[in-house]
Amino acid sequence: MKIMKWVPLFMTLILYGMFVCSSNAAFKPVDSYLLACGSSHNVTFQGQTYIPDLEHSSVKLSSQANSLVATTNSSAPFPIYQSARVFTRSVSYEFDIKQKGHHWVRLYFYPISSAGHDLKSASLTVVTENFVLLNNFTFENFKGSYMWKEFAINVDSNSLSLTFIPSNNSIAFVNAIEVVSIPDDLIPDQALFLPSTSISGISELALETVYRVNMGGPLLTAQNDTLGRMWQNDVQYLHVNSSATNVSVSPSTIKYPATVTPEIAPNWVYATAETMGDPNVANSNFNMTWVFNVDPDFTYFIRVHFCDVVSQSLNSLVFNLYINSDVWASVDLSSLTGGLDVPYYKDFAANSSDSGVLTISVGPDPVADDSSGIMNGLEIIKMSNEARSLDGVSPVEHLLPPSASKKKHTAIIIGSSVGAVAAVMMIALFFCCFVSHKSKTPQQGHSWLPLPLYGNSLTLTKMSTVSQKSGTASCISLTSTNLGRFFSFQDIMEATNKFDETMLLGVGGFGRVYKGTLEDGTNVAVKRGNPRSEQGIAEFRTEIEMLSKLRHRHLVSLIGYCDERSEMILVYEYMANGPLRSHLYGADLPSLSWKQRLEICIGAARGLHYLHTGATQSIIHRDVKTTNILLDENFVAKVADFGLSKTGPSLDQTHVSTAVKGSFGYLDPEYFRRQQLTEKSDVYSFGVVLMEVLCTRPALNPVLPREQVNIAEWAMTWQKKGMLDQIMDSNLVGKVNSASLKKFGETAEKCLAEYGVDRPSMGDVLWNLEYALQLEEMSSALAEPEDNSTNHIQGLPLTSLEQFDNSVNMMNGANSGTDDDAEDATTSAVFSQLVNPRGR
Numbered sequence: 001m002k003i004m005k006w007v008p009l010f011m012t013l014i015l016y017g018m019f020v021c022s023s024n025a026a027f028k029p030v031d032s033y034l035l036a037c038g039s040s041h042n043v044t045f046q047g048q049t050y051i052p053d054l055e056h057s058s059v060k061l062s063s064q065a066n067s068l069v070a071t072t073n074s075s076a077p078f079p080i081y082q083s084a085r086v087f088t089r090s091v092s093y094e095f096d097i098k099q100k101g102h103h104w105v106r107l108y109f110y111p112i113s114s115a116g117h118d119l120k121s122a123s124l125t126v127v128t129e130n131f132v133l134l135n136n137f138t139f140e141n142f143k144g145s146y147m148w149k150e151f152a153i154n155v156d157s158n159s160l161s162l163t164f165i166p167s168n169n170s171i172a173f174v175n176a177i178e179v180v181s182i183p184d185d186l187i188p189d190q191a192l193f194l195p196s197t198s199i200s201g202i203s204e205l206a207l208e209t210v211y212r213v214n215m216g217g218p219l220l221t222a223q224n225d226t227l228g229r230m231w232q233n234d235v236q237y238l239h240v241n242s243s244a245t246n247v248s249v250s251p252s253t254i255k256y257p258a259t260v261t262p263e264i265a266p267n268w269v270y271a272t273a274e275t276m277g278d279p280n281v282a283n284s285n286f287n288m289t290w291v292f293n294v295d296p297d298f299t300y301f302i303r304v305h306f307c308d309v310v311s312q313s314l315n316s317l318v319f320n321l322y323i324n325s326d327v328w329a330s331v332d333l334s335s336l337t338g339g340l341d342v343p344y345y346k347d348f349a350a351n352s353s354d355s356g357v358l359t360i361s362v363g364p365d366p367v368a369d370d371s372s373g374i375m376n377g378l379e380i381i382k383m384s385n386e387a388r389s390l391d392g393v394s395p396v397e398h399l400l401p402p403s404a405s406k407k408k409h410t411a412i413i414i415g416s417s418v419g420a421v422a423a424v425m426m427i428a429l430f431f432c433c434f435v436s437h438k439s440k441t442p443q444q445g446h447s448w449l450p451l452p453l454y455g456n457s458l459t460l461t462k463m464s465t466v467s468q469k470s471g472t473a474s475c476i477s478l479t480s481t482n483l484g485r486f487f488s489f490q491d492i493m494e495a496t497n498k499f500d501e502t503m504l505l506g507v508g509g510f511g512r513v514y515k516g517t518l519e520d521g522t523n524v525a526v527k528r529g530n531p532r533s534e535q536g537i538a539e540f541r542t543e544i545e546m547l548s549k550l551r552h553r554h555l556v557s558l559i560g561y562c563d564e565r566s567e568m569i570l571v572y573e574y575m576a577n578g579p580l581r582s583h584l585y586g587a588d589l590p591s592l593s594w595k596q597r598l599e600i601c602i603g604a605a606r607g608l609h610y611l612h613t614g615a616t617q618s619i620i621h622r623d624v625k626t627t628n629i630l631l632d633e634n635f636v637a638k639v640a641d642f643g644l645s646k647t648g649p650s651l652d653q654t655h656v657s658t659a660v661k662g663s664f665g666y667l668d669p670e671y672f673r674r675q676q677l678t679e680k681s682d683v684y685s686f687g688v689v690l691m692e693v694l695c696t697r698p699a700l701n702p703v704l705p706r707e708q709v710n711i712a713e714w715a716m717t718w719q720k721k722g723m724l725d726q727i728m729d730s731n732l733v734g735k736v737n738s739a740s741l742k743k744f745g746e747t748a749e750k751c752l753a754e755y756g757v758d759r760p761s762m763g764d765v766l767w768n769l770e771y772a773l774q775l776e777e778m779s780s781a782l783a784e785p786e787d788n789s790t791n792h793i794q795g796l797p798l799t800s801l802e803q804f805d806n807s808v809n810m811m812n813g814a815n816s817g818t819d820d821d822a823e824d825a826t827t828s829a830v831f832s833q834l835v836n837p838r839g840r
């Protein structure tokens with residue numbers, strides 16, 4: 001019987017739900033009360049008309065006239081604050097609710113000066129039937145002159161009451177009230193509680209908006225938002241304001257998908273954003289951080305709005321979102337939305353940090369290129385606590401005066417039991433909608449889920465058999481054992497002067513890198529892993545495994561490691577001149593000559609060629625970029641950072657299937673699409689490096705006009721026109737042999753071919769770069785005949801060099817030795833044979 005009774009309601013809910021889910025029309029609130037309290041005439045504010053509170057036919061006031069005093073003063077900051085209703089005892093406004101569900105309750109307070117009352121010291125307590133909205137608030141200790149509050153209340157009966165309770169011998173007041181329906185799908189029931197849980201039941205709680213921010217955009221008011229919300233600009237909350245740069249596009253370019261409506265947020269929110277500021281700095285590894293003061297005794301619902309309005313191509317924007325110190329990692333908007341300019345939002349729940357603030361940051365994803373990150377909008381909403389309060393720990397029953405609370409009590413019990421059934425059904429309905437919505441959007445991989453950090457699976461056991469007692473002076477030579485020296489944590493502390501921040505060389509995805517000095521005076525680079533990063537452990541392992549197998553003049557050598565005290569520390573040879581990137585841009589270092597650039601590219605290409613062909617099984621680096629090419633004191637280039645390396649396909653395979661990793665801006669589009677890794681993915685990334693070396697700008701620069709953001713695309717359009725010289729580094733203009741530049745451009749173009757099969761092997765690339773260098777040296781030799789270093793090519797006719805071009809494939813797999821010195825010797829022998837005319 002009981003069930004039967006509810007069937008009609010259930011049916012209505014379902015029908016209603018279907019209607020809402022399928023309707024695309026602009027939202028029209030069913031219930032909409034705008035009251036100018038204490039006013040005798042209509043008040044227009046932000047394009048809306050507020051009606052005097054006593055004149056509204058569907059609003060009842062539960063009190064005798066003598067407890068209701070109207071007061072006005074026209075010198076208020078806004079028209080809405082010019083009048084107030086003053087209560088000398090508890091008074092309720094009763095609103096007829098035609099449509100159950102969430103409603104905004106917005107309250108306006110301004111203690112206007114009036115003859116009879118001291119509103120500044122008035123104590124304000126406001127409750128609904130079930131929830132405490134304000135408890136004993138007074139303007140006496142308040143910084144602002146007026147206050148505006150927005151709540152969202154789930155109304156499950158035919159009326160909503162708002163009760164204003166003055167404290168003993170005091171008064172209460174209010175200037176204006178709004179009660180307006182909210183679309184059903186605006187407030188979800190669940191949200192992700194980072195790092196790894198979620199909370200549910202949100203739709204049953206009372207919510208209070210504490211911050212609603214339009215990142216990088218203008219103030220939006222009720223006139224600009226179909227739900228009458230206000231969105232502030234974010235600059236006042238930015239921790240370091242230069243860390244962010246505002247961007248905007250025309251709001252009409254925003255393409256709402258089926259899952260996001262303008263009610264979620266207006267297009268003005270999605271059309272403006274903050275992106276990572278000044279991406280040209282050498283260490284662009286920083287976060288944009290916003291800091292919000294919050295009441296630490298509450299849990300907050302946080303909705304973050306994203307829309308990629310900066311990228312030129314899909315999948316070029318990947319970043320991490322942090323809430324306090326918890327990360328939602330590798331946010332790739334393109335894969336979440338399937339397009340650019342498509343809005344996306346994500347709901348979280350979080351507590352404040354210990355210091356009573358919520359910090360929200362967006363920063364580079366360690367596996368992506370350094371400079372990306374975006375945020376378009378942010379809402380921080382307080383959720384009611386166990387006492388069903390948004391202010392303090394007293395429940396409604398304790399605040400209502402004794403007489404009123406008795407009468408209300410029965411009403412609450414009836415109301416809530418009726419409500420509970422309806423709520424369960426609503427939740428079920430919500431859940432269905434939620435699940436069906438979710439299943440349409442690709443699921444974000446929960447790669448951040450914590451895994452056992454130092455489990456037995458870590459394959460370091462082999463290394464620890466060669467562990468040395470700390471302090472032994474002898475450094476195990478890599479050449480003899482191919483295994484690194486084991487350092488004690490104490491050794492590392494001494495070498496780096498206790499991780500002195502002044503010795504910091506850089507910060508990477510894996511952790512921080514310090515300069516250190518061993519007891520024998522050798523300079524080393526000490527890379528200290530971030531133990532929180534699961535990716536870090538995998539990379540740590542890979543890097544030790546890879547580097548212990550590899551030795552080459554153009555690969556950075558591992559000297560040893562330390563895994564004591566849950567530390568993951570790698571010790572490398574020190575590369576005095578740091579990453580190639582800082583010699584290209586961002587660090588004010590002297591500009592490299594064309595010849596130096598070619599030699600560096602050749603060195604790096606040698607290192608990669610060795611990786612691909614030198615070892616028994618080929619190795620794919622997977623993260624080739626200018627920050628991973630390091631220069632020693634003689635500007636000899638060495639490839640570093642094997643954290644993402646994978647052994648390549650074995651003979652019977654053509655590729656390795658793997659999750660896409662690497663740095664955005666350098667990522668092979670074919671690898672990205674098909675998730676099949678071959679050596680040609682490194683070749684593509686190397687092509688990006690070549691363009692970067694020529695143009696001295698980052699692979700991705702989101703602040704540039706769209707067509708220029710991605711260097712691979714931008715440079716290719718110019719290369720195809722044969723006009724690469726138009727966008728090359730201005731320091732090189734007029735100082736580069738045009739044949740050399742042409743060869744270089746063609747080589748980069750081939751590397752950047754859409755399909756791997758069309759790209760040259762690293763051996764071909766190496767040879768072509770050698771050739772470009774010869775062309776350059778030849779031209780400078782002709783210009784300065786005295787230059788001994790280039791004497792041997794003097795007078796070499798161009799045609800014979802062109803012939804070598806056809807023999808390019810000879811380099812392919814030319815050698816497969818594992819001894820680096822022998823390898824190097826062979827390589828140079830082959831080269832001198834090919835290049836030196838006298839050798840032929």
Ligand SMILES: *[C@@H]1O[C@H](CO)[C@@H](O)[C@H](O)[C@H]1NC(C)=O
Binds near residue numbers: 041
């Ligand atoms: C006040 O506004 C309401 C609704 O917009 C309207 O019906 C009413 O006529 C207005 N009253 C006056 C005095 O303008």
Ligand SMILES: *[C@@H]1O[C@H](CO)[C@@H](O)[C@H](O)[C@H]1NC(C)=O
Binds near residue numbers: 073113115
């Ligand atoms: C109106 O407010 C102003 C300041 O806010 C005050 O100086 C003035 O006395 C008030 N007028 C009345 C009639 O209370």
Ligand SMILES: *[C@@H]1O[C@H](CO)[C@@H](O)[C@H](O)[C@H]1NC(C)=O
Binds near residue numbers: 123136138
């Ligand atoms: C209300 O606040 C006032 C001053 O802020 C304080 O003196 C008073 O004790 C408070 N009352 C309650 C019931 O908390």
Ligand SMILES: *[C@@H]1O[C@H](CO)[C@@H](O)[C@H](O)[C@H]1NC(C)=O
Binds near residue numbers: 167168
């Ligand atoms: C009001 O006074 C009564 C008795 O005098 C006291 O029990 C109650 O706590 C007071 N309430 C507030 C809000 O101060």
Ligand SMILES: *[C@@H]1O[C@H](CO)[C@@H](O)[C@H](O)[C@H]1NC(C)=O
Binds near residue numbers: 216217218233246
């Ligand atoms: C965007 O940044 C510029 C320069 O910093 C500033 O002048 C402008 O007011 C900002 N726009 C918004 C909407 O914050």
Ligand SMILES: *[C@@H]1O[C@H](CO)[C@@H](O)[C@H](O)[C@H]1NC(C)=O
Binds near residue numbers: 218220221223268
């Ligand atoms: C918001 O609406 C007001 C009034 O229509 C208008 O003047 C203002 O330009 C709008 N702001 C934006 C950002 O559209």
Ligand SMILES: *[C@@H]1O[C@H](CO)[C@@H](O)[C@H](O)[C@H]1NC(C)=O
Binds near residue numbers: 236
């Ligand atoms: C950063 O913000 C402060 C205060 O809001 C302002 O004085 C300063 O000019 C801002 N700096 C930049 C670079 O916008």
Ligand SMILES: *[C@@H]1O[C@H](CO)[C@@H](O)[C@H](O)[C@H]1NC(C)=O
Binds near residue numbers: 322363364
């Ligand atoms: C960004 O902020 C998070 C959280 O505070 C922190 O863990 C991370 O290291 C920061 N990233 C950078 C590059 O500073």
Ligand SMILES: *[C@@H]1O[C@H](CO)[C@@H](O)[C@H](O)[C@H]1NC(C)=O
Binds near residue numbers: 298350
């Ligand atoms: C968050 O804060 C609430 C209220 O203070 C507390 O009950 C809850 O346990 C906290 N959750 C976490 C994960 O700290």
